[in-house]
Amino acid sequence: MSRIKFIAGNWKMNTNKASAIELAKAVAKAAPAGVEVGMAPPFVYLDAVGAAIAGSSVLLGAQDVYFEKNGAFTGEISIEMLKDLGVKFILTGHSERRHVLHECPALVGKKAAAVLAAGLTLVHCVGEKLEERDAGKTLAVVQAHLDELPATVVDPLKLVIAYEPVWAIGTGRNATDAQAQEVHAFIRQALTKKYGKDFADRVRIQYGGSMKPDNAKGLLGQADVDGGLIGGAALKAESFLAIVNAGK
Ligand code: PGA
Numbered sequence: 001m002s003r004i005k006f007i008a009g010n011w012k013m014n015t016n017k018a019s020a021i022e023l024a025k026a027v028a029k030a031a032p033a034g035v036e037v038g039m040a041p042p043f044v045y046l047d048a049v050g051a052a053i054a055g056s057s058v059l060l061g062a063q064d065v066y067f068e069k070n071g072a073f074t075g076e077i078s079i080e081m082l083k084d085l086g087v088k089f090i091l092t093g094h095s096e097r098r099h100v101l102h103e104c105p106a107l108v109g110k111k112a113a114a115v116l117a118a119g120l121t122l123v124h125c126v127g128e129k130l131e132e133r134d135a136g137k138t139l140a141v142v143q144a145h146l147d148e149l150p151a152t153v154v155d156p157l158k159l160v161i162a163y164e165p166v167w168a169i170g171t172g173r174n175a176t177d178a179q180a181q182e183v184h185a186f187i188r189q190a191l192t193k194k195y196g197k198d199f200a201d202r203v204r205i206q207y208g209g210s211m212k213p214d215n216a217k218g219l220l221g222q223a224d225v226d227g228g229l230i231g232g233a234a235l236k237a238e239s240f241l242a243i244v245n246a247g248k
Pocket of ligand 1: 164172
């Protein structure tokens, strides 16, 4: 099964309006064919970044969302609002949402279900903390995060899993190729149990956590690594594009 790799930048709470536009334009201009490329800027720059990449193949993404359609939810952003700005994919369950903003599994699950129900691509992030890995709980934690997903999903191409070991995020300490492949294979097996083999074979599983130009080729070369979710290295067009090109 050949899956087109999906490399997405998660800009987190970085850039300003001018630098966001500049970065988006530089990536859109040079994004190669043969690999799907996405970028998730801060909410407030989605509109400007969307305009900057208009007409290119680069997909606009959002780092978070609220599951309700509209109403009295101060500070929150709905899926319809994101769609309005041309957003094509939305992250749920990022470790910073789980562990810094204290989102619970029930909330993450509601967000994930809402994104899929709206027909957008879901990038559902899963991954263990260092103490969980050290305690031999990696696969159990990943399974629990996968359990947040709805029992039925229609389109395998609209479901992306990002395996992001928390100890690798922003630390410069990436998972080894073998560590990543082991968990990715487990994720595909879990998806097979939940959704069937044909479905699971088509789902892209991204790796995230200190993916850089110098380790991208090895990680992306693993059988079940179908892309990357890139934080720090996505903030410079040169390093992001080097990773994208490693995924061609
Ligand atoms: P990093 O972040 O590439 O800076 O480690 C990845 C992520 O959190 O998505």
